[in-house]
Amino acid sequence: MQIYLPIAEVSVNGLGLLVIGAMVGLLSGLFGVGGGFILTPLLFFIGIPPTVAVASAANQIAGSSFSAFLAHMRRKTVDFRMGSVLLVGGLLGSFLGVRAFEILRSKGQFELVVSLLYVLMLGTVGGLMLVESVRTLRRAKDPNAALVRRKRHTWAHGLPLKMRFHTSKLYVSAIPPFVIGLVVGVLAAIMGVGGGFIMVPAMIYLIGMPTKVVVGTSVFQFLFVTAFTAILHSLQSGSVDVLLAVILLVGGVIGAQVGVALAARLRAEQLRILLALLVIGVCLKLALDLVLTPDDLYSLTSP
Amino acid sequence: MLRLLALLFLCLAVPALAEETVVTGISTDKIALNANFNGSELFVFGAIRRDGPIPTDAGPLDVVITIKGPPRQVTVRRKSRVLGIWVNTASLKVRQAPSFYAIASTRPVAELLDETDRLRYGIGMDEAVRRVAGSDTIEDSAPFTAAVIRLRTESGSYAELDRSVVLSEDTLFQTRIDMPSNLVEGDYAAQFFLVRQGKVLSTAETTILVEKTGIERWIYNLSRQQPLLYGVLAVLVAFAAGWLAAEAFRLAKR
Numbered sequence: 182m183q184i185y186l187p188i189a190e191v192s193v194n195g196l197g198l199l200v201i202g203a204m205v206g207l208l209s210g211l212f213g214v215g216g217g218f219i220l221t222p223l224l225f226f227i228g229i230p231p232t233v234a235v236a237s238a239a240n241q242i243a244g245s246s247f248s249a250f251l252a253h254m255r256r257k258t259v260d261f262r263m264g265s266v267l268l269v270g271g272l273l274g275s276f277l278g279v280r281a282f283e284i285l286r287s288k289g290q291f292e293l294v295v296s297l298l299y300v301l302m303l304g305t306v307g308g309l310m311l312v313e314s315v316r317t318l319r320r321a322k323d324p325n326a327a328l329v330r331r332k333r334h335t336w337a338h339g340l341p342l343k344m345r346f347h348t349s350k351l352y353v354s355a356i357p358p359f360v361i362g363l364v365v366g367v368l369a370a371i372m373g374v375g376g377g378f379i380m381v382p383a384m385i386y387l388i389g390m391p392t393k394v395v396v397g398t399s400v401f402q403f404l405f406v407t408a409f410t411a412i413l414h415s416l417q418s419g420s421v422d423v424l425l426a427v428i429l430l431v432g433g434v435i436g437a438q439v440g441v442a443l444a445a446r447l448r449a450e451q452l453r454i455l456l457a458l459l460v461i462g463v464c465l466k467l468a469l470d471l472v473l474t475p476d477d478l479y480s481l482t483s484p
Numbered sequence: 485m486l487r488l489l490a491l492l493f494l495c496l497a498v499p500a501l502a503e504e505t506v507v508t509g510i511s512t513d514k515i516a517l518n519a520n521f522n523g524s525e526l527f528v529f530g531a532i533r534r535d536g537p538i539p540t541d542a543g544p545l546d547v548v549i550t551i552k553g554p555p556r557q558v559t560v561r562r563k564s565r566v567l568g569i570w571v572n573t574a575s576l577k578v579r580q581a582p583s584f585y586a587i588a589s590t591r592p593v594a595e596l597l598d599e600t601d602r603l604r605y606g607i608g609m610d611e612a613v614r615r616v617a618g619s620d621t622i623e624d625s626a627p628f629t630a631a632v633i634r635l636r637t638e639s640g641s642y643a644e645l646d647r648s649v650v651l652s653e654d655t656l657f658q659t660r661i662d663m664p665s666n667l668v669e670g671d672y673a674a675q676f677f678l679v680r681q682g683k684v685l686s687t688a689e690t691t692i693l694v695e696k697t698g699i700e701r702w703i704y705n706l707s708r709q710q711p712l713l714y715g716v717l718a719v720l721v722a723f724a725a726g727w728l729a730a731e732a733f734r735l736a737k738r
Binding site: 190435 | 556557558560563564570627631632634635636701712714715716719721722723727731733737
């Protein structure tokens with residue numbers, strides 16, 4: 182079934198899109214990662230213009246964060262105070278990111294920059310995951326090497342502007358969460374990712390936030406930052422394709438359910454290696470596209 | 485496949501004797517296209533009206549039909565290798581290039597008319613994609629304008645349809661022209677040329693207002709005319725879709 186996407190101005194296979202959404206949902210169901218980092222490159226591969234792919238992915242993440250946020254709120258695993266600090270940084274970051282997006286787009290360099298960023302990010306994340314999973318597999322055989330303790334005090338605790346976060350049981354400077362939020366906001370605007378792969382580890386290891394509230398608090402931030410980003414993109418470049426986002430969302434929800442069910446049956450470490458290989462595969466494909474001679478050296482853009 | 489036929493009726497009055505005048509009659513001047521996945525097909529037909537008998541010794545009669553979409557600015561970029569990576573390094577702004585251009589004819593236009601006549605009547609893609617803005621990154625604009633024609637031909641926005649016009653009994657002619665789904669709305673100029681022995685005997689011109697219909701079009705127009713409202717709606721729709729899909733699944737599980 183072919184579907185004409187009004188903003189992307191391309192016809193794509195609707196079922197294929199649903200499958201991509203489901204794949205991303207499957208990842209989030211299996212691993213608890215957002216999957217935006219794999220969604221946007223897959224959209225590039227099926228021929229969605231990069232600007233539309235990024236902006237629509239932000240819109241899709243806003244949609245999928247909404248129901249996730251409701252679930253976390255019911256479970257009371259959201260630190261709103263911490264979330265607000267992250268959010269203030271995130272909104273500023275998103276604003277700056279959309280600016281950068283627009284400048285790069287008008288210079289014709291957006292596709293290049295976003296591809297390079299993805300190669301860098303997917304390469305790092307995929308590599309780390311692979312190393313980590315292999316290590317976990319080994320550690321499973323050696324019972325003594327198990328526990329890694331969460332550090333209670335890091336350099337982040339020595340900074341000024343301290344705030345008390347009751348839900349997280351923390352008394353830390355507001356600067357690190359603000360900066361983390363900012364970075365994630367920029368990434369949301371330029372790459373169309375939620376940023377969980379940066380925010381979650383940073384909050385746990387840098388700030389020492391309890392793992393229990395980290396995900397819910399991050400989702401709270403993603404929800405508003407990606408929604409804000411989608412609105413800014415609509416205003417600046419009109420590149421949000423709502424039809425694309427909705428199809429991906431529906432596929433995503435189906436995939437997430439399947440993922441959760443599968444995760445219960447499969448071995449986590451092996452799955453993690455699979456995910457790492459997938460991430461590295463996408464990274465290599467993007468890198469090849471940058472290096473190999475394109476079919477046509479010329480390209481057209483209409484304002 | 486949804487196929488919307490747009491009817492263009494045209495009468496070219498060609499008197500048998502020296503003085504030739506054109507009379508046109510068009511039944512439809514507004515086309516609503518439902519932009520589906522593989523675009524739409526434009527059906528163009530017409531007739532040649534003459535007061536006298538068909539001249540027998542005058543050589544074959546040919547018809548050329550051109551359809552030009554509203555002109556738009558387009559930026560052409562060329563990649564070159566920088567540190568092993570392909571980067572857009574040169575660009576050219578073409579100030580006015582037709583967003584759509586189809587040339588349909590009974591025989592290749594180059595066989596019918598010489599270059600002077602093609603230039604005079606504005607038939608040909610090179611002619612259409614010529615007005616370029618100055619650029620300081622390139623010296624020769626020719627490969628860039630050629631790229632516009634090549635890329636647009638590949639995407640179906642430009643088409644040279646030699647021998648696609650069927651002329652029967654030297655009187656009735658018809659052709660079908662494929663329109664891509666990412667069509668620009670606006671006034672499309674349809675021009676008709678009646679050619680015999682390398683001479684344009686008569687011309688006719690008409691404009692067709694092309695409008696797209698359907699939900700896709702509504703979405704596109706909203707995003708361009710009310711970007712803030714569109715953005716807010718896009719987010720709310722995404723919230724609703726994500727939430728509804730999740731709730732539906734939760735219900736289905738029980």
